[in-house]
Amino acid sequence: MAPQIATVELTFSPLPVHVRTARLVATAVARRGGVEEALLDEVRLAVGEACSRAVEVHQQQCPAEPVRVELRDGADRFEVMVSDRVPNDDPAGEAATEVSPDLAELNGDLNLGFAVIAGLADDVDIASTPAGVEITMSWPVKKD
């Protein structure tokens, strides 16, 4: 795939209200980038989940640091990367746990957020870097 440029980048203080802004921006840019209407709901939800998670870990560990969302409008994929500044998290491990419908299991932290992301994004990559966790998701684009 050809290298993609970050066309729109959003950074925001880790507050729940800004997750709404992130959803709004991601959906608008995805629509303009050619993501099909039917997929926009998935973009909205998956980006919201990734941002909610980042806001949560920032509030616990570094409330002064902003959360970053990069939107890359590529030739054939619309890509979103949500990055936090909290390293040593183990999101991939958590994500690997299948969500079981067994009520007994609902006592623990279900990580429903990761289940939603995994279920919605066409392609998901979760990377733990020394700087923090990067969740990259993408959807196909129909260019006219």
Next chain:
Amino acid sequence: MAPQIATVELTFSPLPVHVRTARLVATAVARRGGVEEALLDEVRLAVGEACSRAVEVHQQQCPAEPVRVELRDGADRFEVMVSDRVPNDDPAGEAATEVSPDLAELNGDLNLGFAVIAGLADDVDIASTPAGVEITMSWPVKKD
């Protein structure tokens, strides 16, 4: 006034389509920040003008550099700063020129954009820094 933090920051490649994203974000954040409904039209328009101008100068001088919009949700003002990376521009000088309705004058560059910003923002500051031009605009906020 107490120091304000940049709650939301948007950077985007200098393309007209992203000016629409900037308008959308500024309006949404202003609404949530407590700017009155009646003023949101002004926020939308003024932020759009400042971004259109920045996109235009970037396209001419540095198409690879992003335009930046900072939205600061302060205690009593909602503040927007649009910055470009093109120094040696003279926006303040241009802005100082009153728009004359004389048709004879319409041959030159009218800088209607600055006229709109000046007419709409409650408070406008245009600063030419070595890095580029920063247009800061603000509106009152009603906190509940």
Next chain:
Amino acid sequence: MDLKVSDYTTDDDLTVINVEGEIDVYTAPKLREKLIDLVNKGKYHLLVDMEKVEFLDSTGLGVLVGGLKRVRAHDGSLELVCTQERILKIFRITGLTKVFGIFDSVDDAREHRKKQK
């Protein structure tokens, strides 16, 4: 879009909670408070009407699961009314369709409840 939450209790002792708007990380605390409040008042049979919910994320799911755990501790129930495909999809993805009773209408849920008695 803010969240509106209201409730009423039927004569067969079912408390119907009407939720309208977006249930997300920003508004979910409001729904959570409502559920806690009802349980504290001794309402252990809850039916959350999701027909006017425009958006639901995992925080919202978590609040519903939390509510379910609370009412179960009192041998109660928490069921849902939902016919919107986009909302149902989120329950399906997370496997929660198997945890919640999901009905097409408040009447359907009441009917079901009567049969079980």
Next chain:
Amino acid sequence: MDLKVSDYTTDDDLTVINVEGEIDVYTAPKLREKLIDLVNKGKYHLLVDMEKVEFLDSTGLGVLVGGLKRVRAHDGSLELVCTQERILKIFRITGLTKVFGIFDSVDDAREHRKKQK
């Protein structure tokens, strides 16, 4: 919101241009092309109906001013139909209410035109 532009010419030789949507830095080129195209076809009396315009910025104003200059070069006219306060405000702020004839309806503009002949 994309921009829709269409036109028709009345029997008194006035070309009415219907504009619908947002006229901004992204869509203004489309309106500009339409105006240039009409002038190239010998249409020098233009009336831009702005009633369905939802957003107008200075780029849009610039295009209208550009159109006015073009038709003036042929002793023509470019006038507007606009009653929306939020759009009128932008013409007022920039002093352009004194440059454009602005009417409440297409009929008003045609009436005015007949009287001037």
